[in-house]
Amino acid sequence: MMTTNAPAKAAPPRPSAAKGRAHLRSRKILWFTAPSLAWFAFFSIGPLLAMFVIATLSWKGLIYQPSFVGLENVARVFADPVFRAAIVNSAVQVGIAVPVMIPLSFMLGYHLNSRPRGHRLLSILYFSPGLISISITGMIFYGMMSPNGGVNGLLDLLGLDSLIRPWLADPATALASLITIDLWRGVGWTAVLFSARLSSLPAEVIEAAQIDGAGRFRTMWQIAFPMVKDYASTLTTLQFLWTAFTSAALILLLTHGGPGTSTTTLSYLVYAKAFSQQDLGYSQVVGVFLLVVGVAGMGIINRVFRDRKERI
Amino acid sequence: MMASRRRGRGPRRERSPVATVLSWLYALLLAAPIYYLVVSALKTNIEIFIRPFAIPATWLWENFATAWNSAALGRALLNSVLICAVAIALTLLLAVPASYALARGEGRLSRIITNAFAAGFLIPPFAALIPTVILAIHMGLFFTREFQMLYLPASALPLSVLLLTQFMRTVPRELVESAALDGAGHWHTLTRVFVPIARPGIVSVMILQLLTFWNEYLFSLTITGTAPATRTVQVALPTLISDSTNYGVLAAGTVLTLLPVYIAYSLMSKRMQEALVAGAVKG
Numbered sequence: 001m002m003t004t005n006a007p008a009k010a011a012p013p014r015p016s017a018a019k020g021r022a023h024l025r026s027r028k029i030l031w032f033t034a035p036s037l038a039w040f041a042f043f044s045i046g047p048l049l050a051m052f053v054i055a056t057l058s059w060k061g062l063i064y065q066p067s068f069v070g071l072e073n074v075a076r077v078f079a080d081p082v083f084r085a086a087i088v089n090s091a092v093q094v095g096i097a098v099p100v101m102i103p104l105s106f107m108l109g110y111h112l113n114s115r116p117r118g119h120r121l122l123s124i125l126y127f128s129p130g131l132i133s134i135s136i137t138g139m140i141f142y143g144m145m146s147p148n149g150g151v152n153g154l155l156d157l158l159g160l161d162s163l164i165r166p167w168l169a170d171p172a173t174a175l176a177s178l179i180t181i182d183l184w185r186g187v188g189w190t191a192v193l194f195s196a197r198l199s200s201l202p203a204e205v206i207e208a209a210q211i212d213g214a215g216r217f218r219t220m221w222q223i224a225f226p227m228v229k230d231y232a233s234t235l236t237t238l239q240f241l242w243t244a245f246t247s248a249a250l251i252l253l254l255t256h257g258g259p260g261t262s263t264t265t266l267s268y269l270v271y272a273k274a275f276s277q278q279d280l281g282y283s284q285v286v287g288v289f290l291l292v293v294g295v296a297g298m299g300i301i302n303r304v305f306r307d308r309k310e311r312i
Numbered sequence: 313m314m315a316s317r318r319r320g321r322g323p324r325r326e327r328s329p330v331a332t333v334l335s336w337l338y339a340l341l342l343a344a345p346i347y348y349l350v351v352s353a354l355k356t357n358i359e360i361f362i363r364p365f366a367i368p369a370t371w372l373w374e375n376f377a378t379a380w381n382s383a384a385l386g387r388a389l390l391n392s393v394l395i396c397a398v399a400i401a402l403t404l405l406l407a408v409p410a411s412y413a414l415a416r417g418e419g420r421l422s423r424i425i426t427n428a429f430a431a432g433f434l435i436p437p438f439a440a441l442i443p444t445v446i447l448a449i450h451m452g453l454f455f456t457r458e459f460q461m462l463y464l465p466a467s468a469l470p471l472s473v474l475l476l477t478q479f480m481r482t483v484p485r486e487l488v489e490s491a492a493l494d495g496a497g498h499w500h501t502l503t504r505v506f507v508p509i510a511r512p513g514i515v516s517v518m519i520l521q522l523l524t525f526w527n528e529y530l531f532s533l534t535i536t537g538t539a540p541a542t543r544t545v546q547v548a549l550p551t552l553i554s555d556s557t558n559y560g561v562l563a564a565g566t567v568l569t570l571l572p573v574y575i576a577y578s579l580m581s582k583r584m585q586e587a588l589v590a591g592a593v594k595g
Contacts, residue, residue, distance in 0.1 A: 029498065032413035033425050036406040036469050040432060043466030047443035048435065054443060062449060108338065111331040118336075124581070125339045128346070130588055131573050133527030135546040139566040140345050143352060143360075143559050150348040153364030188342055196589045216328050237434075238592065245436035249530050253550055267438065274442045275534065283442055291439055298434070 051291070054284040061278035073281040083286065085261040086269045089175060090244060093265055094297075097182045097243050102236050105187045106228075109194025110220050123195070126188030134246070138253030141181050145254075168255050171262040178250060178263055182243060190235055197231045198224060233305035240297050245290065266290045352563035360559050372560060379552060379565030384540040388548035389572070395457050395536075395544060396525045399464040403521055404514065406465060407472040411510075412502045414473065415480030416488070426477065432470035441530060448535050455537040460544075463531065468521045471591060475520075479513025480506055519580075519587040526573065545569050 055073060059066035077083050112119055112126070129137070144150040145167040152164045167177045201224075209223045225232070248267040251257055257264035257272055264272070266286055273283035344365075352360050353375055354368040363369075380386060414426055444463065445454070453459035483506055491501045507514070532544045538551065549569050552562045577584050 027417075027419070027421065029413045030417050030421055030425065032409040032498070033473075036410040036473060037425065037428070039406055039466050040429075040469045043444070043447070043463050044432065044435065044437075044440070044469075047440035047447055050443035050446070051440060054446075062446065107331070108335055111335050116332055116335070122335060122339055123585075125342050127585060127588075129342065131523065131577055131584075132570065133529060133546050133573075135527075135529045135549055136566055136570055139549060139552075139562060140349050142553065142557075143563060144345050144348060146559070148361040149559075150345065150352075150364050153361075154344075157365070184341065184345070188338065192585070193589055193592050235592070241434065241436050245438045246530075248438065252530075252533075270442070271530075274445075280442060287439065287442065294436070294439075 051284045051287050054280055055288050057281050059280035073285045077282055077285045082261055086264045086266045090265045093179055094243050097179050098240050101183055101186045101239055105190035106194050108191035110224055112191060112195040113198040123192055127192045129185040130189040134249045138250055145177055169259055171259045174255055174263045197228050201227050229305060236301050237298055241294055349563050349566055352560055353567045355560045357559055375560045375564035379561045383548045383552050383565055385548055385568055387540055388543055388545040391457055392544040395460050396522055398461040399525050400518060400522055403465040403468050403472055407469055407476055411473050411476035411480050412506050414477045429470040429473045437467045445534055457536055457542050460536050464525050472517045475517050476513055479510040483509045516587040516590050519584055520591040
């Protein structure tokens with residue numbers, strides 16, 4: 001294979017022709033991407049665009065014929081107190097889960113990367129929620145948070161009987177319980193990711209900072225964090241999208257949006273309106289709204305991280 | 313060499329005792345529900361309620377048999393394996409040629425396609441759940457495993473293509489040129505030059521997407537459905553919940569569902585961790 005190199009060098013083709021041919025070949029080769037582009041367009045982009053159409057239809061369940069109603073659904077959704085409750089719940093969920101998760105997991109990842117004693121065991125434990133499916137997570141916490149479950153059992157053992165309550169069935173604690181599960185899943189896993197990214201940085205910089213006498217906390221936030229800022233921005237975006245969009249699964253498994261509307265998030269509302277209440281138009285108006293929130297949120301996160309970069 | 317050895321050992325740093333305590337406290341919080349799950353799997357309801365975190369007084373192994381039978385977990389595991397196997401094969405069949413082209417292609421069009429996949433990665437699959445259900449109905453594949461086999465690769469394509477393209481870019485230029493001078497066509501260059509060199513990347517993508525497919529829940533629930541003949545193991549498990557849930561049986565079923573993933577993890581923990589981290593690094 002290698003021996004054929006020599007004659008090629010001896011007789012190079014005219015540069016312009018070669019360039020033209022290379023360009024042509026480069027275009028032709030892109031046909032290899034056609035099947036996956038077509039597949040992605042058909043199964044992912046198509047349904048995404050269909051949301052905007054369905055949002056304008058009156059469609060009472062999958063077996064019925066839809067009819068066009070235009071923006072009527074939008075007016076109906078925005079006037080609905082359940083929708084407004086869902087906005088608040090989603091805002092609370094995302095507004096607590098993400099800002100708590102990212103700094104906490106950065107600090108834990110920083111600690112993990114300094115190879116403390118037992119860091120192997122720590123990293124296995126932190127990593128394990130990444131392996132556990134949402135359905136299994138749901139079942140674990142269905143047991144833990146049931147009235148006779150592990151959480152109340154532990155409180156009883158500790159003599160904190162006054163705190164015992166049906167965590168998922170009490171409107172005051174249901175949403176907080178779900179956010180706790182988000183954090184339980186997300187913090188360790190994100191810490192492992194931060195640790196992996198930090199380990200790819202030159203150790204000298206951080207060591208130099210410590211020789212200079214910078215405190216631990218300052219080294220962590222003012223030296224190490226700016227070096228992984230872009231990555232932190234990416235992880236924040238992903239956690240934001242994950243929390244905002246996929247909360248429906250856990251809610252479906254644990255609370256069905258209740259009690260009342262205390263755990264009805266936008267994501268769960270999309271699901272419930274389509275499958276339990278057979279109102280597809282309503283469901284997809286919320287879906288489009290969630291999409292807009294997603295794009296806006298990404299913009300805001302990008303902005304927050306970029307501004308901070310300029311200040312430092 | 314020096315640098316990589318240093319990195320292996322990690323920077324020597326002062327560590328705060330506060331950080332040590334907090335990191336273990338969080339580890340304890342992570343481990344407690346899993347410990348509770350495992351001990352509950354061997355208990356009766358009454359024992360779970362009365363002595364929640366204690367070691368079971370008598371080890372109730374029949375919980376596992378009860379869970380296996382009442383949720384038809386055997387059939388469900390088989391369905392999950394079948395869906396994952398077909399879906400992963402299809403994913404690679406679509407993503408490998410595409411990433412080969414993007415790794416070799418130059419110019420604007422190639423960049424546009426790469427950016428399209430990068431944007432696609434950010435679309436959360438859940439966003440279009442309901443239209444996807446309607447698509448399944450129109451294709452006559454509602455409540456079948458086949459739709460998931462076709463759909464899951466589509467949801468996995470953006471990340472798979474992006475990751476594989478990075479690995480394919482590591483193929484040395486000289487190898488590509490010499491293959492071209494040998495008169496090797498694209499198919500030959502792809503299978504003989506690119507795939508062997510990008511093999512670690514292909515394995516990473518396989519691990520990452522297999523785990524994603526195996527753990528998928530909402531689409532399986534709504535499209536593949538809850539009928540015992542077609543449902544996946546993730547859908548079968550929550551059927552153990554009822555008005556009078558036997559928590560021991562539920563815990564046993566959860567352990568059984570979790571077991572395949574943990575066995576895989578214990579066999580290749582390093583590779584799996586690398587694959588999952590790589591999957592999240594690419595944003």
